[in-house]
Amino acid sequence: xxSNIIIVVIDDLIDERxxxxxxxxxxxxxxxxxxxxxxxxxxxxxxxxSKTIVILDLTLSGDDDNGHIVLEKIRANSFLIPVxxxxxxxxxxxxxxxxxxxxxxxxxxxxxxxxxxxxxxxEAAISLETDVASSLEDWLMAQxxxxxxxxxxxxxxxxxxxxxxLNEIRMQSLIGKEFSYKLNKLTIDLLTRNKExxxx
Amino acid sequence: xxxxIIACDSxxxxxxxxxxxxxxxxxxxxxxxxxxxxEIHSQHLNEINIGLKVSSLxxxxxxxxxxxxxxxxxxxxxxxxxxxxxxxxxxxxxNGFIYTFSCSSGKTLGALLVNQGAKLFxxxxxxxxxxxxxxxxxxxxxxxxxxxxxxxxxxxEALAGMTEKYNYYIDALYFKDxxxxxxxxxxxxxxVAHTGEGVDRDLLTF
Numbered sequence: 001x002x003s004n005i006i007i008v009v010i011d012d013l014i015d016e017r018x019x020x021x022x023x024x025x026x027x028x029x030x031x032x033x034x035x036x037x038x039x040x041x042x043x044x045x046x047x048x049x050s051k052t053i054v055i056l057d058l059t060l061s062g063d064d065d066n067g068h069i070v071l072e073k074i075r076a077n078s079f080l081i082p083v084x085x086x087x088x089x090x091x092x093x094x095x096x097x098x099x100x101x102x103x104x105x106x107x108x109x110x111x112x113x114x115x116x117x118x119x120x121x122x123e124a125a126i127s128l129e130t131d132v133a134s135s136l137e138d139w140l141m142a143q144x145x146x147x148x149x150x151x152x153x154x155x156x157x158x159x160x161x162x163x164x165x166l167n168e169i170r171m172q173s174l175i176g177k178e179f180s181y182k183l184n185k186l187t188i189d190l191l192t193r194n195k196e197x198x199x200x
Numbered sequence: 201x202x203x204x205i206i207a208c209d210s211x212x213x214x215x216x217x218x219x220x221x222x223x224x225x226x227x228x229x230x231x232x233x234x235x236x237x238x239e240i241h242s243q244h245l246n247e248i249n250i251g252l253k254v255s256s257l258x259x260x261x262x263x264x265x266x267x268x269x270x271x272x273x274x275x276x277x278x279x280x281x282x283x284x285x286x287x288x289x290x291x292x293x294x295n296g297f298i299y300t301f302s303c304s305s306g307k308t309l310g311a312l313l314v315n316q317g318a319k320l321f322x323x324x325x326x327x328x329x330x331x332x333x334x335x336x337x338x339x340x341x342x343x344x345x346x347x348x349x350x351x352x353x354x355x356x357e358a359l360a361g362m363t364e365k366y367n368y369y370i371d372a373l374y375f376k377d378x379x380x381x382x383x384x385x386x387x388x389x390x391x392v393a394h395t396g397e398g399v400d401r402d403l404l405t406f
Contacts, residue, residue: 152331154330190370
């Protein structure tokens with residue numbers, strides 16, 4: 001069965017016939033290709049409610065932003081989207097500090113065999129499916145509460161709507177990370193009080 | 201005779217309804233036993249009123265239950281104005297059994313009030329949260345220790361009962377609403393009690 005994770009490829013030189021795209025289409029229900037970053041970013045923003053992996057070309061043609069800037073723009077919307085930087089250039093020549101800060105999932109040479117690249121995409125998919133923050137994002141999106149009404153209020157006066165909570169989680173802010181931490185802690189609490197057991 | 205004060209910021213913008221629900225629930229507990237209750241709500245929650253009322257009761261044991269926002273060294277009304285704090289009136293709570301559902305006041309204020317003569321402070325040492333779709337559960341958990349104390353239970357029993365109540369709802373909820381369950385767990389873990397040095401919590405009752 002194909003995965004319902006959306007694969008977004010932002011690359012000015014790729015099309016449906018590319019071996020990587022052919023392979024991705026065999027494993028993923030939707031592979032969306034964008035030859036410029038503006039359309040790619042718009043698609044990502046419009047689909048924040050879906051699980052998405054981005055394969056981002058580092059060097060886009062013409063006046064288009066380079067991969068560093070595009071990654072930064074993706075991170076302005078969510079840190080939960082795995083972004084695989086894909087490049088023909090030498091990684092040793094490339095500044096990478098911002099890739100770490102903006103949590104790029106991987107840095108892939110385009111010259112690598114398609115099966116290797118696919119393996120990394122699949123690792124990103126597993127990470128996305130098992131990440132606590134992503135699960136929390138899914139759960140919050142399914143909440144029936146009106147999104148602009150406070151859902152959770154701290155007894156210091158600070159309140160959060162579901163929409164604001166989603167944003168904190170996507171931006172992986174301190175409070176967003178705390179939400180995830182609480183869930184991990186709950187799991188440990190239930191295990192230590194023998195309310196749940198780990199599967200063999 | 202009045203020997204219990206309920207301080208409630210019932211007109212607070214974000215949580216006034218919740219604080220009022222806590223106060224109403226607390227009152228329903230005291231309705232069942234011979235304890236007279238004086239309520240002080242938002243517009244009267246200030247240093248002067250608290251001073252007047254508490255000073256008239258502190259010659260013997262009394263309960264001071266507070267439902268409002270708080271900070272490490274204060275309880276506040278309207279989320280900003282202290283009505284109990286480390287500088288305003290921390291010395292007047294002799295013989296007080298102070299019970300709060302407010303953020304962080306268990307961190308500094310609780311120990312300070314007990315050092316100045318209060319017999320007990322039960323509160324929370326971190327920022328605590330309420331999920332507005334489950335107010336009734338949060339109210340019940342917030343007041344469980346007060347209920348146990350009011351019915352003659354010891355401080356030790358009140359704390360154990362609160363933990364039990366939180367666990368009951370955590371276990372009942374985690375499968376269908378893990379976020380609320382995790383919030384209750386965090387509140388449970390922020391729960392803190394202060395008593396005088398050497399006091400046996402299993403013997404201390406109201």
